[in-house]
Amino acid sequence: MAKITSGVGTSHVPAIGAAVDKGLTEQDYWKPLFNGYEKAREWIAKEKPDVCIVVYNDHASAFSLELIPTFAIGVAPEFMPADEGYGPRQVPPVKGHPKLAWHLCESLILNEFDITIANKMPVDHGLTVPLSIMYNQPEEWPCKVIPLAVNVIQYPQPLGTRCFALGQAIREAVASFDEDLKVCILGTGGMSHQLQGERAGLVNEEFDIAFLNDLTADPERLINMRHAEYLRESGSEGAELVMWLIMLGALEDPKEIHRTYHVPASNTGAGLIVLESK
Amino acid sequence: MRENRDYSDIPGTYVFDSHHSMLGYPLNMFCMSLNKSENRDKFRANESSYLDQYPVSEEQRKAILERDWLGMLRLGGNIYYTFKLAIFDGLTMQKVGGLMSGVEEEEFKAMMIAGGRKPEGNRYKSEWEKK
Numbered sequence: 001m002a003k004i005t006s007g008v009g010t011s012h013v014p015a016i017g018a019a020v021d022k023g024l025t026e027q028d029y030w031k032p033l034f035n036g037y038e039k040a041r042e043w044i045a046k047e048k049p050d051v052c053i054v055v056y057n058d059h060a061s062a063f064s065l066e067l068i069p070t071f072a073i074g075v076a077p078e079f080m081p082a083d084e085g086y087g088p089r090q091v092p093p094v095k096g097h098p099k100l101a102w103h104l105c106e107s108l109i110l111n112e113f114d115i116t117i118a119n120k121m122p123v124d125h126g127l128t129v130p131l132s133i134m135y136n137q138p139e140e141w142p143c144k145v146i147p148l149a150v151n152v153i154q155y156p157q158p159l160g161t162r163c164f165a166l167g168q169a170i171r172e173a174v175a176s177f178d179e180d181l182k183v184c185i186l187g188t189g190g191m192s193h194q195l196q197g198e199r200a201g202l203v204n205e206e207f208d209i210a211f212l213n214d215l216t217a218d219p220e221r222l223i224n225m226r227h228a229e230y231l232r233e234s235g236s237e238g239a240e241l242v243m244w245l246i247m248l249g250a251l252e253d254p255k256e257i258h259r260t261y262h263v264p265a266s267n268t269g270a271g272l273i274v275l276e277s278k
Numbered sequence: 279m280r281e282n283r284d285y286s287d288i289p290g291t292y293v294f295d296s297h298h299s300m301l302g303y304p305l306n307m308f309c310m311s312l313n314k315s316e317n318r319d320k321f322r323a324n325e326s327s328y329l330d331q332y333p334v335s336e337e338q339r340k341a342i343l344e345r346d347w348l349g350m351l352r353l354g355g356n357i358y359y360t361f362k363l364a365i366f367d368g369l370t371m372q373k374v375g376g377l378m379s380g381v382e383e384e385e386f387k388a389m390m391i392a393g394g395r396k397p398e399g400n401r402y403k404s405e406w407e408k409k
Contacts, residue, residue, distance in 0.1 A: 015371070029391075059358045064310045065303055083313050085365035153358055155295040194395075196357035197348070198290030200375035201386060203394025228284040232401050236291050236357075264390040267371050 002100065002174045002181040006047060007251045008040065009215065009244040009273045010130050012056060012188040015266035017089060017129040020137060033270055036260030037133055040274050043258060044134050049184035051097050051144045053104075053170065053250075055243045056126035056188045057152045059084065062118070068154050069116035071166065073108075074123075074147035075101040082122035091128050091137075097144035100177055104146065107173035113166055123147055130188045133272065143184075152189065152240045160223045163242045167249020174250075187247025189240025191261075192233070193268035202235040203269045208261060211241060212273055215248055216256050222248075253278040289406040290379070292351040302354020305342065308332040309359035312366050321366070347378050 016033070019025050025034040061082035063069065076096050081088040108115045127147055135142060151157065158166075167185075174183050191211060194202040211234075214222050223245060230239035248254065254275040261271045285293050292298065308329065311317045321328040329339055341349035345367065350360045364374045376386035379395075389395060399405050 060306075060310050060356075060362065061313065065299065065306055065359075083315070085312055085318075085362045087315070153294060153356060154299060155293055192394075194291065195361070195371060195375065196351055196378065197292050198379050199288075199395065199400055200290075200379045201389055201395040202397060202400060203390075204397045205393065207397070226284075228288075231285045231291065231293060232288050233397060236293065263393050267375055267390055267394070269394065 002177040002179055002183055003277075004171055004174050004183045004185055004250050005277050006049065006184045007247040007254065007275045007277070008130070008134065008184065008186045009247055009271065009275075010133055010186065010188055011190055011265060011268055011270040011272070012126050012129040013265045013268045013270060014084075014125040014129060016270070017125050017132050020132045021090060033262045033265055036262055037272060039258045040260070040272055041134060041136065043274055044184070047184065048182070049143050050181045051100060051146060051183045053146045053148055053183060053185045054127050054130060054188065055148045055150060055186060055246045056130065057240060057243065058149045059124050059126060059153070061124035062121045062149070065154070068151050069149070070151045070158050071113070072116035072118045072121070072149040073101055073105050074118045074121045074149070075105060076119050076121065079121055079123045079127075079145070079147060081128055082124040084124050089125065089128055091132065092140045094123055094127065094131070094141060094145045094147070097146055100174070100179075100181065101146045103177050104170065104173050107176065108166070108169055111169050111172070113169050118149070121147060121149065126188060130186050148246070150243050150246070152242065156227060157239050157242055160225055160242050160245050163245040164219075164223045164249035167246040170246070171250045171252065185247045185250045187244035189243045190234070190238055191241060191269045191271045192235050192238045194235030195237055195267055197236065199235075201267055203263050204234055204238075205261075205263060205269060207233045208269045208271055212259055212261065212271055215244070215273060215275065216254060219248060251275055251277045287403050289400060289403045294356045298354045298356070300354070302356060304332045304334045305338045305350060305353060305355050306359035308334060308342065309355070309362045312362045318366055347374055351378070
């Protein structure tokens, strides 16, 4: 049977991907961040998940304001890196797992989570940067990937309670898939950052550290946090952290294995946490 | 429909809600078009005539042509969309962050390296009005 054995929460700042692509990770600016990623990379090299479900948001790449799905699962065999205005990132194509992805869609919809099903969905930095953080620069990604895109750009983003419940439903759905697979779920985005307006550059380290702590210490607090608190405390783009709550809901009695936190990665407080299900 | 929302009192922040999305749709979809390299070439060749394809308002057109980054946000722009125009111009997020908050790129970068803009004093409009 398939099982979600672990979860990773991580920021997905585009500049982190650019630092990998351009070989800048040893530079003074980037070195502390990438040093912090080292243990997570060692961990995933041992953990070797067969499939990673990557919860991320599209940044006006596959979707635009023409169509704004709150939750969309990619069921294709392959997802190409998107052109976000610089030309596509030179990273390997992302290989999907259509059978498990379709099983997730069917199970979730029958469980009253009305997911959008995507057969064509170019993937942007929101999905490929977390893969680079975990796997660096392989010739091909060492796992199959199921993209789960969440709208966090158009207000209102889905509530934390809904995200957590979706994670729980994903856990159940994976457990009913009739194939032996080890699955890791990544919740990406955040942590505190504000890219826009006169308040651009806001970072709230205290908020971010408390968020990392409460993933295991007080998940109820995080699940019940509302938009205004994210906006005020973690910046206009900080509500991306609801995607970590999908990851959290998918784990059973999670235990923290590793974390790292560094300011700044571009304009962002960059965090990473590795959790294992019991 | 948008009076007195619980985030309306946050300073220097343009929440991309229904009001902004309705207002900014043509502006944002213009920005979206710059994902395609052939469109980037056409826009480069003649910015004004390229914009004729999009039903942007006169104010939006002016903000786009003048690269008025705050103006675009006020007129319904979303940063993930307007940043595509910044990418087109070869600008960094720190440069645009500086332009929106009234400082030079180097000063903005230095602020980020020092830990970013602190939340203290930046949570409520009333805190900015006192300054």
